[in-house]
Amino acid sequence: MRVRLALLSALLCNGGCLTHTVRVEPADEAPRGGQAAVGTQVQAGAPQLTRRSPLPHEVPVSWAVRDEAGRLGFAQAIVRSPLPWWQRFPADFFVDLWPGEVEVECVHRLSPQPLVPRSHAEITAEARAHGYAD
Numbered sequence: 398m399r400v401r402l403a404l405l406s407a408l409l410c411n412g413g414c415l416t417h418t419v420r421v422e423p424a425d426e427a428p429r430g431g432q433a434a435v436g437t438q439v440q441a442g443a444p445q446l447t448r449r450s451p452l453p454h455e456v457p458v459s460w461a462v463r464d465e466a467g468r469l470g471f472a473q474a475i476v477r478s479p480l481p482w483w484q485r486f487p488a489d490f491f492v493d494l495w496p497g498e499v500e501v502e503c504v505h506r507l508s509p510q511p512l513v514p515r516s517h518a519e520i521t522a523e524a525r526a527h528g529y530a531d
Contacts (some may be wrong), residue, residue: 401514414498417478419444424508428470431462432520444507453478453501462509468511478503487519 421435423443432450433444435458444460455477478501483492492499524530 414521415484416498417449417450417453418499418500418502419446419454419476419478420504421456421474421476422504422506424506425508427472427508428464431460432471433458433460453480458505458507460507460509464511464530469512471477471512472507472509474505474507475502476499476505497502506510 411428421444423429427443428511429443431442433442435444435446436456443460443462446456446458448454448456455475457475458473460472464470481501482488484501521530
């Protein structure tokens with residue numbers, strides 16, 4: 398009986414570890430350089446980020462860059478680590494008891510799209526069409 402109790406206690410106390418990892422990086426064809434805002438931090442160059450947490454989390458990312466021709470490109474995303482089915486009730490109880498390490502990973506590759514210059518009249522007309530201007 399004591400052996401069973403000790404084995405059950407060891408199993409409950411030595412549960413595994415669950416890690417959510419979010420990685421943000423530029424796409425292969427994306428130009429390098431520019432300025433990126435990752436969360437609340439502004440950094441020079443392409444966005445590079447790896448965050449780990451025991452809970453699901455999200456990271457807002459914005460990236461502005463000029464290409465070789467001088468055109469402005471912009472990319473924006475909210476990168477969320479997924480919540481897999483095995484981390485929802487009742488399956489999460491068994492995963493928490495698993496003695497190994499379980500990792501949920503989300504990799505998001507940003508590719509800035511060129512911004513098209515628009516005239517004041519075009520912007521005003523679109524605002525009126527959507528009910529934002531008189």
